[in-house]
Amino acid sequence: xxxxxxxxxxxxxxxxxxxxxxxxxxxxxxxxxxxxxxxxxxxxxxxxxxxxxxxxxxxxxxxxxxxxxxxxxxxxxxxxxxxxxxxxxxxxxxxxxxxxxxxxxxxxxxxxxxxxxxxxxxxxxxxxxxxxxxxxxxxxxxxxxxxxxxxxxxxxxxxxxxxxxxxxxxxxxxxxxxxxxxxxxxxxxxxxxxxxxxxxxxxxxxxxxxxxxxxxxxxxxxxxxxxxxxxxxxxxxxxxxxxxxxxxxxxxxxxxxxxxxxxxxxxxxxxxxxxxxxxxxxxxxxxxxxxxxxxxxxxxxxxxxxxxxxxxxxxxxxxxxxxxxxxxxxxxxxxxxxxxxxxxxxxxxxxxxxxxxxxxxxxxxxxxx
Ligand code: PHE
Numbered sequence: 001x002x003x004x005x006x007x008x009x010x011x012x013x014x015x016x017x018x019x020x021x022x023x024x025x026x027x028x029x030x031x032x033x034x035x036x037x038x039x040x041x042x043x044x045x046x047x048x049x050x051x052x053x054x055x056x057x058x059x060x061x062x063x064x065x066x067x068x069x070x071x072x073x074x075x076x077x078x079x080x081x082x083x084x085x086x087x088x089x090x091x092x093x094x095x096x097x098x099x100x101x102x103x104x105x106x107x108x109x110x111x112x113x114x115x116x117x118x119x120x121x122x123x124x125x126x127x128x129x130x131x132x133x134x135x136x137x138x139x140x141x142x143x144x145x146x147x148x149x150x151x152x153x154x155x156x157x158x159x160x161x162x163x164x165x166x167x168x169x170x171x172x173x174x175x176x177x178x179x180x181x182x183x184x185x186x187x188x189x190x191x192x193x194x195x196x197x198x199x200x201x202x203x204x205x206x207x208x209x210x211x212x213x214x215x216x217x218x219x220x221x222x223x224x225x226x227x228x229x230x231x232x233x234x235x236x237x238x239x240x241x242x243x244x245x246x247x248x249x250x251x252x253x254x255x256x257x258x259x260x261x262x263x264x265x266x267x268x269x270x271x272x273x274x275x276x277x278x279x280x281x282x283x284x285x286x287x288x289x290x291x292x293x294x295x296x297x298x299x300x301x302x303x304x305x306x307x308x309x310x311x312x313x314x315x316x317x318x319x320x321x322x323x324x325x326x327x328x329x330x331x332x333x334x335x336x337x338x339x340x341x342x343x344x345x346x347x348x349x350x351x352x353x354x355x356x357x358x359x360x361x362x363x364x365x366x367x368x369x
Pocket of ligand 1: 178180294
């Protein structure tokens with residue numbers, strides 16, 4: 001009797017003091033298991049006289065139910081405590097950014113510009129910069145396009161009134177340059193041959209659809225020396241497209257064309273594979289026009305103050321935005337200038353990822369984008 005009361009107090013204390021589920025289960029087994037204290041006690045009932053057996057059995061059953069109740073209670077407490085602990089440990093701050101993000105992006109046009117400069121820099125070219133607002137002499141006349149020359153109609157020019165106080169005069173008006181070719185003249189005015197420059201910059205034409213925007217970017221190239229030939233032009237541009245598209249081989253062809261400021265003139269195509277969903281450069285049977293070029297027209301050399309009997313050279317003009325669309329698979333030119341931060345995050349480049357021929361033009365250690 002005393003025994004049972006002692007056992008109860010002892011076990012209930014143990015249960016209450018128990019701090020983990022594993023020890024609680026151990027206690028349960030040590031009391032209620034096959035060889036548990038209570039089970040052993042139950043076994044002694046068989047040897048008892050009837051009256052004593054009835055009384056003891058009753059007490060043992062009450063004890064059993066007390067213990068079971070205490071075990072259940074403690075189990076609940078411990079389970080809840082474990083759950084709270086787990087929740088605390090697994091707590092996350094959902095307001096934190098998903099992962100560390102590179103902030104700021106280089107616009108694809110800027111990236112392409114760096115790439116082009118890296119390539120031509122390695123070929124010994126210098127970069128020349130000139131004004132967006134240009135006089136007609138540099139944009140047209142000196143480029144063998146005198147007033148009323150039909151080729152002026154090839155380009156949808158934006159004219160700017162030269163003097164706000166007088167009525168608009170078409171002949172005197174300035175233009176926002178329709179191409180970077182005016183930089184051929186500006187360079188010849190400043191430098192004596194040998195000349196080897198590229199001139200990148202904004203250009204403007206009144207045109208607007210998926211592949212044309214009123215403002216776009218070109219890079220002009222100009223090489224002048226005593227013995228510069230069409231072979232140099234072809235070799236130079238071939239090296240350029242291979243380096244630019246980061247390919248060992250790339251089919252190219254030159255189609256005869258017309259520009260007033262070059263003679264002969266050509267358009268350069270590169271081989272590609274066009275499917276409905278993809279454009280693969282450097283493979284397949286299709287051709288893609290990528291730039292205009294030619295040997296500098298003697299009239300242009302003269303206009304730049306260079307003797308065409310002594311010097312000759314080549315020039316080319318290539319659209320930077322178009323190169324960006326081709327190289328990075330950007331379908332719509334208009335999106336370049338919408339200043340949409342999501343677009344820039346998708347198509348832009350990591351700011352510290354410099355373009356170089358040795359370190360990788362577009363991809364430096366895989367963290368380009
Ligand atoms: N200026 C020409 C254009 O805008 C390109 C070009 C440049 C062609 C130099 C020949 C030589 O289309």
